[in-house]
Amino acid sequence: MNLNDPLTQTLIFIALGAVLAITVITIVELRTKRQPSIVEAKNKLSIESLNTTQALAERAKQLQSEKEMTLSQKPQKHTRKPSEMVAYTLLLLGASALVISILYSSSILAFIGLGLTFWGALLLYIKPTKYVKASLLDSTALSSLKTIDHIITDLNYRGKAIYLPPKYPRSLKSGTVFIPSEKELVVPPAEEVAKEKVFLENPRGICLTPPGLGLVNLYEKELRKEFAKVDLRYLQNNLPKLFIEDLEIAEGLEISNEGNMIQVKITGSIYKNSCEEARKLSNVCNSLGCPLCSSIAIVLARATGKPIIIEKTQPFEDDKTIEAYYRIIEE
């Protein structure tokens, strides 16, 4: 094997690159396995189970034993993440190889040095941002939805939630959902909503901050676009990419419209569990919606400039796909 032959050098370099790529992917995969699953919702408490005293007492006991176990453990030193350690090692080795290659005029060492330095830097660059468990996401969203359901049930409001569009420039980032007391759809005048009162008298109903508002502002931040300044076609072209690629909220998203009905098909959503739990709350699922359905309603209200209601949401048999129908209300 002649190491001075350019072809041999190239082959060695390609082999080294491939080995490094495999190593990096293996390390990342191993680290992913070591971390608690972000998708699987473990130890999930259903809403019904919280309602029974026995279940609550059992849960309290379980939490107490977990707390005792945690306290009995010795405090651990903060250690650097394995990927960071590997990245810094690669950087150090690469830099050393580059220096030695200059000293001995070795092109092979220079290639190795370049490769190691590059992969070290890349590993630091692509390290993940903070992730949270999906179970945490579900629990946080569910408690507020349950509270809203209780309030609406107690007030005996029977109307469908109406997602109101922003009428004034200062409220472009905010959102309001109006739940009328009676079944007929009555859109409150913009002046009434602008007073920012919770309970409206004319028409009678309640104005709430929708559960998906935070998500919508995140969508706008990611897309660097205000939904109030776009149309439905823009949403059809850009929301799927945002959901699948940028935020990884879902595995698929399709938006289609027919007249004043808009159909949204969401596949493999990370809010699947929240959606399932929200379906058990009578005033939430087909009215206010889970955080994801609610966020889409706000997006549609902002883009069309018209009030929107969630007509119905239905899961598919595969248990992965949710279909939501939204209706544009002509004022």
Next chain:
Amino acid sequence: MNFPLSFWDISLWLAVAAIILQATSELLSPYYAKTGILIEKRRLRTAALTLGLLFMFTVFIRIYQIIVS
């Protein structure tokens, strides 16, 4: 004491690294499947595209040299 790699060696290195990264980024794309690998996939793709563009830049220099000579 000179750096042992020429401009064209670096160009070759850029090409190979760009191909490896582009392939990796494509394989990890959420459009195909949820891989569950916790990395910034967008950053990986940016790095791959940057390397690809750098390689194309070296190619244009080569073409320019051929035309001039």
